[in-house]
Amino acid sequence: MYSFKGINKSDLTEILVENSFPSFRSDQIFNWVYNNLVIKPDLMRNLPGELQKFLVNNFLMENLKLIKVNKSRDGTSKFLWELNDGERVETVLIPQSKEERFTVCISVQVGCDLGCNFCATGLNGCKRNLTTAEIVDQVWQISRYIDKNNLGELRNVVYMGMGEPFLNYDNLKKSIRIINSEKALNIGSRRITVSTVGIVPKILEFGRDFDQIGLAVSIHSGDNDKRDKLMPINKKYDLNAIKSALKDYYKLTSRRITIEYLMISGFNDSIRDAKKLVDWLGNMNVFINLIPANPVDGLAHKPSPENKIKNFKKYLDNFNIPVQIRASMGEDVTAACGQLRLREE
Incomplete structure (x- = not known):
């Protein structure tokens, strides 16, 4: 049994030809699934009955079952999905201002093993990687949800949900190609x-594979000792190693890098911390997102006060570093940065 959303059009063409169906049928099927958002073969009216039956018997068309949608006061929606083996993941749909455009934040793993001490996702470890089809299906399901409810346009896809994308690299790569493909979901690079x-090790490989796809790196401190306390992975890949990799990435792609910086009260929000960040950045071409830490049950951190965040930003402004304070979205339904945890379990 093939998972339909885990294959590209050339794969489908090959499967059809091997089973004595004309190659042009793959265009028709992809059009039904990705343009018309139809997954029931019997509704694909221009396909012969024999091919409809072949699709039913040989392809799994859906990988996610919707369990629940939690809607925030700010318009953010958090989707809880059940996978075919009973595991669960979450996806977040975020409105962009009032333009009827949306960003979807998708997951790549069931949980996470990295153990960052500000993030709910890692509290129960990682159960497994998501398949390519399970990653793609999040975007497809959200596209259908937007279409059914006449909400507008799915504009952006961010791999910022549950799990570390570079620890599921093969499926990340395949999913990007399907999400990006003009024949499939057609989300621009x-x-x-x-x-x-x-x-x-994956930063430069990612640049070679996708020189137009955006890269965001969670730093949260320009001091190795502090970052060790926040993110155990820093003991393996510290700030010096990351900076060297990002410089190589920029040489290869000429793409500005987004730096994510979580503002945690009393820990990394002083002017001294801002100076450490500026020193670490050097002359790298970056854009900084300052993100107020979101509360997580079982974790002690608190968001920095508003005046601290503004003073931190002002210090970066003095060095002409592009920076914004990112608004927290979906906090009341635990859909904000660092809060995804499968609370319904």
């Missing part, structure tokens, strides 16, 4: 961003 904690 510059509207896709992958976020990593800094898995150094």
Whole structure:
């Protein structure tokens, strides 16, 4: 049994030809699934009955079952999905201002093993990687949800949900190609961003594979000792190693890198911390997102006060470093950064 959303059009063409169906049928099927958002073969009216039956018997068309949608006061929606083996993951749909455009934040793993001490996702470890089809299906299901509810347009895809994308690299790569393909979900390269904690060996490989896809790196401190306390992975890939990899990435792609910086009260929000970040950045071409830490049950951190965040930003402004304070979205339904945890379990 093939998972339909885990294969590209050339794969489908090969499967059809091997089973004595004309190659042009793959165009028709992809059009039904990705343009018309139809997955029931008996509704694909221009396909012969024999091919409809073949699809039913040989292809798994859906990988996610919707369990629950939690809607925030700010318009953010958090989707809880059940996978075919009973595991569960979450996806977040975020409105962009009032333009009827949306960003979807998708997951790549069931949980996470990295153990960052500000993030709910890692509290129960990682149960497994998501398949290519399970990653793609999040975007497909959200596209159908937007279409059914006449909400507008799915504009951006960010790999910033549950799990570390570079620890599921093969399926990450395959899913990007399907999400980006004009024959499939057709999300433009510059509207896709992958976020990593800094898995150094994969940064340059990612640049070679996708020189137009956005890269965001979670740093959260310009001091190795502090980052060790926040993110255990720093003991393996520290700030020096990450900076070297990012410089190589920029030489290869000429793409500006987004730096994510979580603002944690009393820990990394002083002017001294801002100076450490500036010193670490050097002359790298970056854009900084300052993110107020979101509360997580079982974790002690608190968001920095507003005046601290503004003073931190002002210090970066003095060095002409592009920076914004990112608004927290979906906190009341635990859909904000660092809060995804499968609370319904």
